[in-house]
Amino acid sequence: MEEMFDYILQFGDLNKQQIELIASKATQLELHKDEYFSEAGKVPRYTGFILQGVFRFCYYNNKGEEITNNFVEANSFVVDYPKFEANVASSEYIQAVTDCKLIVFTRKHWEELLNIIVGWDKIVAKIYQKCLLEAIDRRSPLVSEDATTRYLSFIERFPSLANQVPLAYIASYLGITQQSLSRIRRNIR
Structure with a gap:
């Protein structure tokens, strides 16, 4: 507590x-x-x-x-x-x-x-205002960035999530297919 x-x-x-x-x-x-x-x-x-x-x-x-x-x-x-x-x-x-x-x-x-x-x-x-602003700050770049940049931004903002969250959820959050996300992950390694 x-x-x-x-x-x-x-x-x-x-x-x-x-x-x-x-x-x-x-x-x-x-x-x-x-x-x-x-x-x-x-x-x-x-x-x-x-x-x-x-x-x-x-x-x-x-x-x-x-x-x-x-x-x-x-x-x-x-x-x-x-x-x-x-x-x-x-x-x-x-x-x-x-x-x-x-x-x-x-x-x-x-x-x-x-x-x-x-x-x-x-x-x-x-507290609510802070949470709301964080959510907006996280979502705003997703509209204008390409898929690779969105994923890189995601792992920068949520470093611990990339390995805890199923790829399908991450792909959905980023607005791309799971296949695209797999390809992006392969290309940046």
Whole structure:
């Protein structure tokens, strides 16, 4: 839990009682590879802090193809926050790419923290803004770069993922076929 508080305290100050309250509302959750943290068509149940593992955000396009649009690693929060906050069904899946360990908060407990801790809403807003900006920064170059440059950028941004994540997910994230990705990987070795 220490990792989570180290992360949170980058965005604002909390006193000992506030930290103890947050800790009292948290529970641990383990998900196995390929299990879903959140599913399209269902209201997200938790917001979580990843202690170990990797998640991907994905959806199905109108052709029925699965599209990966983000990866989230350890020491980050994971949630479809706009849908969690609004208490409405998500339009995408959040799936464990590896076995994962998280600290999670139910909606009820999260709302209690928002109502009790003065300034918690501002800390949460800063965390969400950081996560959103990171996702945009990761996706923006993918629009204008060629496939090889996209892959090189991917392994630069996610050095640990290249060997943990199935090639199909990486190819989908990069907007290329798995065969193209295999060819690119062969050519740069």
